Amino acid sequence: MEALIHEAANCAEDSESGIRDKDDADVCEKPSVCFSSNSTNTNHAMFDKLLSQSPVDISFQNIVYNAALGFRKGHKKILHNINGRFPPGQLIGIMGPSGAGKSILLDILSGYRKTGVDGTVLVNGVERDLRSFRKISCYIMQDDRLQPLLTVEENLLIAADLKLPAAISREEKMKIIQQIVEILRLTDSVQTIISELSGGQKKRLSIALELINNPLVMFLDEPTTGLDGVSCNQCLRLLKQLARQGRTIICSIHQPSASMFQVLDQVYVIANGNCLYQGSPANIVQFFEDVDASCPVYHNPADYVIEVACGEYGEEVVHKMLQLMEKGKSLTYVNGAELLPELNVLKERAIEESNNDDDENLQVTSQWNQLKVLLRRSWYKMKRDRTLTYMRIFTNIFIGIMLGIIFWEIGNDASRIKDNYNMLISVMMHHISPMMLLILTFPTEMSILIKEHFNRWYSLKMYFISVTLVDIPLSVLCCIIFTSEVYYMSGQPLELLRFAMFFSICVLIVLIVQSFGLMVGAVFDVVSGNFVGPAIAIPTMMFAGFPIRVRDLPNWLYWGCYVSYLRYALEAMAAAIYGMQRGKLKCPEDADFCIIAAPSDFLDDIGIRGDQFWEDVGALILFVIVFKISAYLLLRRKIMKLR
Numbered sequence: 001m002e003a004l005i006h007e008a009a010n011c012a013e014d015s016e017s018g019i020r021d022k023d024d025a026d027v028c029e030k031p032s033v034c035f036s037s038n039s040t041n042t043n044h045a046m047f048d049k050l051l052s053q054s055p056v057d058i059s060f061q062n063i064v065y066n067a068a069l070g071f072r073k074g075h076k077k078i079l080h081n082i083n084g085r086f087p088p089g090q091l092i093g094i095m096g097p098s099g100a101g102k103s104i105l106l107d108i109l110s111g112y113r114k115t116g117v118d119g120t121v122l123v124n125g126v127e128r129d130l131r132s133f134r135k136i137s138c139y140i141m142q143d144d145r146l147q148p149l150l151t152v153e154e155n156l157l158i159a160a161d162l163k164l165p166a167a168i169s170r171e172e173k174m175k176i177i178q179q180i181v182e183i184l185r186l187t188d189s190v191q192t193i194i195s196e197l198s199g200g201q202k203k204r205l206s207i208a209l210e211l212i213n214n215p216l217v218m219f220l221d222e223p224t225t226g227l228d229g230v231s232c233n234q235c236l237r238l239l240k241q242l243a244r245q246g247r248t249i250i251c252s253i254h255q256p257s258a259s260m261f262q263v264l265d266q267v268y269v270i271a272n273g274n275c276l277y278q279g280s281p282a283n284i285v286q287f288f289e290d291v292d293a294s295c296p297v298y299h300n301p302a303d304y305v306i307e308v309a310c311g312e313y314g315e316e317v318v319h320k321m322l323q324l325m326e327k328g329k330s331l332t333y334v335n336g337a338e339l340l341p342e343l344n345v346l347k348e349r350a351i352e353e354s355n356n357d358d359d360e361n362l363q364v365t366s367q368w369n370q371l372k373v374l375l376r377r378s379w380y381k382m383k384r385d386r387t388l389t390y391m392r393i394f395t396n397i398f399i400g401i402m403l404g405i406i407f408w409e410i411g412n413d414a415s416r417i418k419d420n421y422n423m424l425i426s427v428m429m430h431h432i433s434p435m436m437l438l439i440l441t442f443p444t445e446m447s448i449l450i451k452e453h454f455n456r457w458y459s460l461k462m463y464f465i466s467v468t469l470v471d472i473p474l475s476v477l478c479c480i481i482f483t484s485e486v487y488y489m490s491g492q493p494l495e496l497l498r499f500a501m502f503f504s505i506c507v508l509i510v511l512i513v514q515s516f517g518l519m520v521g522a523v524f525d526v527v528s529g530n531f532v533g534p535a536i537a538i539p540t541m542m543f544a545g546f547p548i549r550v551r552d553l554p555n556w557l558y559w560g561c562y563v564s565y566l567r568y569a570l571e572a573m574a575a576a577i578y579g580m581q582r583g584k585l586k587c588p589e590d591a592d593f594c595i596i597a598a599p600s601d602f603l604d605d606i607g608i609r610g611d612q613f614w615e616d617v618g619a620l621i622l623f624v625i626v627f628k629i630s631a632y633l634l635l636r637r638k639i640m641k642l643r
C-alpha cells in the first residue's frame with residue numbers, strides 16, 4: 001500500500017509545486033467545486049500531502065447542477081443538493097433510471113464538468129484541488145474513443161510515451177504494458193487493429209490505456225454498455241480487482257444484473273437528481289424493509305430499486321427513501337469504509353514522475369515529446385489509411401494533366417491571354433479543395449482529443465501543432481506535382497523565379513484553406529461544416545477579382561477585397577506570370593488579331609499593378625497566421641465550453 005501511495009505522492013509532488021492551472025482556474029465558475037484562481041501553493045502542498053497519507057476517499061456535499069437551456073431560456077436543475085461518500089479501494093456503482101443524472105454526477109466528480117456546478121467535492125476530507133486530483137485520476141467515457149487504425153500495442157505504446165516520464169526506458173514501458181495487457185486479458189490481441197476488436201476488448205483497451213500511469217481514482221461512464229452478460233460480469237470483476245489494488249473506482253451502471261450487482265462494493269442510486277440509496281448491495285434489502293417496501297423474494301434488488309425509482313410502487317416509497325437517505329448524508333448502509341485494499345501487482349510498479357521543468361504543464365512529458373509522439377501516431381495512421389493519401393496524389397496528377405491539356409501552350413499566346421488568366425483562376429480553385437478534408441475529418445477526431453486531453457496525455461497546443469504539421473509534407477508534394485504539370489503544359493515562361501513565385505502562392509493558398517477548414521471543423525459538426533465551409537468560400541471568390549474586377553465593385557462592397565485571401569493570391573499569381581517587365585507575348589499568325597500583347601497592358605486591364613507580389617505574399621502569410629491562431633482559440637473555447 002505504501003508503495004502505491006508513495007507513487008501517487010511522487011506523481012503529485014514532482015510536477016505540481018507552484019502550478020497555476022490557468023485552464024481550470026480561468027474557466028471555473030464555482031470555486032467551491034474546483035480549485036479557484038486564488039488558491040495558493042499551500043493548498044497544493046496540503047492536498048498532495050494528504051494524498052500521500054492515504055488512498056483516495058471521495059465525498060461530495062450539496063452538489064447542484066444547473067444545465068443551461070440556451071440563450072434567454074434559463075436553467076434546468078438536474079442535481080438537487082446531493083451528498084455522498086465513496087471510500088477507497090472499492091468499486092462503486094452509480095445507478096439510476098435513464099436521465100437520472102448518473103453521467104453528470106460522474107462528470108462533476110471527475111472534474112470534467114465545471115460550468116453550472118455548485119457544491120463541494122472533498123478528497124480525503126479536504127476540498128479537492130482539481131489540478132492535483134486530475135493527476136491521480138482518469139475518466140473513461142462511455143463511447144470507446146480509440147484510434148481505429150492503430151494496433152492495441154501501438155496504442156498502448158503511444159499512451160505510455162505520453163503518460164509516463166521520459167526517464168522510463170522503452171523496456172520498462174514494455175514491461176508495464178505487458179503487465180496491464182495480462183491483467184486485462186488482451187495478450188492475444190496486442191497486434192490487432194483497434195477497429196477489428198470486439199466491444200468488450202475495446203472497453204478493456206480503454207481501461208488499459210488509462211491504467212498506464214497507474215491512477216488512484218478511475219471514473220468510468222457505463223463501462224458495461226454494449227457488452228453481453230458474461231462480458232459485463234468480467235468487466236466488473238476486473239474493475240473490482242483493480243479497486244482491490246488500492247484504487248477508488250466509480251462507474252455509472254444503467255441496470256446491473258443480480259450477479260453484477262453483487263460484485264459492486266457500494267451503490268449510489270439516483271432518481272431525478274436525488275439520492276435514493278447509498279450503501280452496500282447487501283444492505284439494500286434491509287433498507288427496503290426500513291422504508292416499508294420490502295423487495296419481493298426472488299426479485300433482483302437492482303431491478304427493484306430502479307422500478308421504485310421510476311415510481312412504479314408509488315411516490316410515497318420514493319419520498320420515504322429520500323427522507324431516510326437525507327440527500328445522501330446518511331452513511332448507515334455504507335459498509336467497509338475502512339476496507340484496506342490489498343496491494344499486489346502495483347507494489348512492483350514504481351513509476352516515478354520526472355521532475356517536470358515546465359510547471360505550467362499538467363502533462364507528464366515535455367511539449368517536445370508530446371509533439372514527437374503525436375506526429376508518430378499520425379504517421380501510423382497515414383501508413384494504415386493509404387487510400388486517402390493515394391487519392392490526393394492521384395487527384396493532383398489527374399487534374400493537373402487535365403488543366404494542362406485544356407490550356408495547352410497558351411502561356412505565351414497573346415490571342416489567348418484572357419484564357420491564361422482563367423487558367424490561373426482554375427489553379428486557385430483547385431487548391432481550395434483540401435478545406436473540405438479537414439471539415440469532414442476533424443469533428444470525428446474531436447471526441448478522442450477531448451478524452452485524451454482531459455486525461456492529460458498532451459496539451460491542446462501540441463495537439464494543434466501536430467495537426468498543422470502533419471499534413472504539410474503531403475500538401476507540398478501535391479502542390480509540386482500539380483503546379484509543375486500545369487505550369488509546363490500550359491506554356492508559362494520557363495524561368496525559375498517565376499515558377500518559384502507561382503508555386504509559393506499555391507502552397508500559401510493550401511495553408512490558408514487548411515487553417516480555415518480547421519477553424520470550421522473545430523466549431524461545427526460535419527453537417528453544419530459542410531454547409532458553412534463552401535458558404536463562406538463563395539463570397540471570398542466574389543471579392544477576388546473575378547467574375548467582376550475589383551475596381552468595378554461598388555464602393556460599399558470594396559471592403560470585401562481586403563478580407564478575401566483569394567484576391568491577394570490572384571494578384572500575386574498574375575504578378576508572377578505577367579509582372580517583372582515581361583516582354584510582349586507572341587500573336588500567332590493564324591489569329592485574327594491580338595487586342596493586348598503587352599503583359600503590363602493586360603495587368604492594367606484587369607486592374608492589377610504587377611509590382612505588389614511581396615505585399616500579397618505578406619498578406620497571405622498574415623492570413624495563415626490569423627487563421628491558425630483563430631482555429632486554435634476556437635478549438636480551445638469549444639473544449640472549455642463542453643465542460
Ligand SMILES: Nc1ncnc2c1ncn2[C@@H]1O[C@H](COP(=O)(O)OP(=O)(O)OP(=O)(O)O)[C@@H](O)[C@H]1O
Pocket residue numbers: 067068069076078096097098099100101102103104105252254
Ligand atoms: N444541457 C442540458 N440541457 C437540458 N437538459 C440536460 C442538459 N444536459 C443534461 N440534461 C439532462 O440531465 C439529465 C441527466 O443526464 P445524464 O446524462 O446524467 O443521465 P443519465 O442518468 O446518465 O442517463 P443515461 O443512463 O440514459 O445515460 C437528463 O434528463 C438530461 O436530459
